[in-house]
Amino acid sequence: LKFKAIWLATCGAMADIEDGFGFSPLQRQPRRRVTFNCSGGCGSLNAKLHNEKKTASRSHILVSPISTSVFELLKIGVGPSSSHTVGPMIACRNFIKHVVKEKLLDKVHRVNVELFGSLALTGIGHYTDKACILGFAGMSPSAVDPSKISEFLQDVKQTQTLSIGFGDNDSDYKDIPFQEYEDILLTAKELPLHPNGMTCRAVGSNNDMLKTTTYYSVGGGFILTEEEMTSGGSADSAYEPKFRFNSMADLLEICEKEGLSISDLMRANEEVRRPAEEVEQLLEEIWAVMEKCVDDGLRKEKAGEKLPGPLKVVRRAPDLYHHAMTEKEADAVGLPSALMDEMRWVDCYALAVMEQNATMGRIVTAPTNGAAGVLPAVMTYYMRHLRNKQPEVRRQPASTFLLSAAAVGILAKENACISGAAGGCQAEVGTATAMAAAGLCAVLGGTPQQVEQAAEIALEHSLGMTCDPMLGLVQVPCIERNTMGANKAVNAVCLVLKAPESRRRTVVSYDECLRVMHATGKDMNSKYRETAQGGLAAEYEAWLHSQGEDVQKQVEEAMGVNRIRWDSKDEAHLDTVISEEEAEGRPQMTKAKTMGAMKIGLKK
Secondary structure, eight states: OTTGGGGSOOSOOOOOBOTTSOSOOOOOOTTOOOOBOOOOOBSOHHHHHGGGSSSOOGGGOOSOOOOOOHHHHSEEEESSOIIIIIHHHHHHHHHHHHHHHTTOGGGOOEEEEEEETHHHHSTTTTTHHHHHHHHHTTOOTTTSOGGGHHHHHHHHHHHTEEEEEOSSSGGGEEEEEOOHHHHEEEEOSOBTTBSSEEEEEEEOTTSOEEEEEEEEEEETTEEEEHHHHHTTSOSTTOOOOSSOOSSHHHHHHHHHHHTOOHHHHHHHHHHHHSOHHHHHHHHHHHHHHHHHHHHHHTOGGGTTOBOSSTTOOBOOHHHHHHHHHHHHHTTOOOHHHHHHHHHHHHHHHHHHHHHHHHTTOEEEESSOSTTTTHHHHHHHHIIIIIGGGSOGGGOOOHHHHHHHHHHHHHHHHHHSBOOHHHHOGGGTHHHHHHHHHHHHHHHTTOOHHHHHHHHHHHHHTTTTOOBOOGGGOSOTTHHHHHHHHHHHHHHHHHHHHTSOGGGOOOSSOHHHHHHHHHHHHHHSOGGGBSSSSSHHHHHHHHHHHTTOHHHHHHHHHHHTGGGEEOOHHHHHHHHHHHHHHHHTTOOOOOSSOOSSSSOTTSOO
């Protein structure tokens, strides 16, 4: 238990989304692990029933109102992935918590987790293996100290022992044998309900199965058990909001009738769950973590630092930012500088967050980790560059931005998808772009209708984006893509607020865009949904194949290629894919797809 002190919450970090704890007030006791409950994360029943109509109306609500909390969508945690790092950590933590509650801990001899589908194919690149170990040890994404993770994992590896448990007392923990290669299994096959499936098991000394639970990490750090998936989500998180809505059309109708802004409405619904002071405190904590993440990523001493993994990506945010500051202080003049002056600030802030995310740093999931740079980039740009230019009476607090953005993100989660493994990058960076546009429009004085228009424009021009990370790392194209999303959000707001009064109405609604995004994600080939099997990931694999066996073996070892288990159906499918690619004249590809793209060496 000597490393247990590493994980104590020391700064009132916001609670995780977890089952069984309801929505308790924030606790600050050093060992208390208070949590929120989790509801579904992708394509909920609301999308299937409520959105059958072309337009929505409060008088035609067919299902229960959306009840996802702002603080379920915006969560403090660690990088690099919400679905592949945060979700699995919470799932393993939940599993151990139930083992303890069911008084099975004394009987447990070993625990293991089997990762399926996308979690297996890109899991090593997303640190899913590390997250599972931390979760089994009772650690939470919001409380874990990122600077101590490597030390803890190294100790587990060297001693081949893991202290599993959940609670405040030493009796709630037990040391058991643990070897990562034997106790974290990677299986290429997908489970039937979602690409991100995982099964946790507790085994007794006689190899008797004490407990087995299957979880799905459905995006944005949300997890559901198999039972919750088949029953339509967790009922524990249900609550009666003050203002019931299932669509953006509902939301706008309520705002007009009640004379509210979108942020006012969202705040009122949150205050049904917890006191007004606590709502504001939690929003301030979220912004504080975002701002610190930006500043940490801009530190000059980090310039040129290599990010983890074989891609050898180098941090760019520090140099870009300090060069911009030098030009600003020198009052540099020139057409290129004038054209790019505003864009580069947004670029710096987005890069800073995503480069921190890549190193398993502390970030805010918004709405996912792979898209976590967009919202803080635009928000920092407003707070540091635009807010002081507004008349004092019109300056808005960070909470207005966050609440407005969250409304847009929650609708995407409930009526479409925020999981790259289920809907491609349109569901992640696309949603984040819409959220950032909504937040910026709101703090610049936009009406609820204009906020909706800005979100719609941002999402409309993100439709169809694939999720094809090289080697499964949240680096290429993810880091730069966040800068593109942030700039697109700013541009969307410009299109809305700068348009003549008579020309401000968009043709497509945000609700319609969500329906299109949901349908596009369902139709998208699995190669382009966070499996690292197509697109840019496949191009990298083709290049890697040309580099010789020594380089290939180095990458294999780094990414855990040979740990993935394939069945005969997988191999037959790969034969077909390779034949198609050869017929299209694509470069000769290696045979079995894995974290990076195609698994090297299964067949030539």
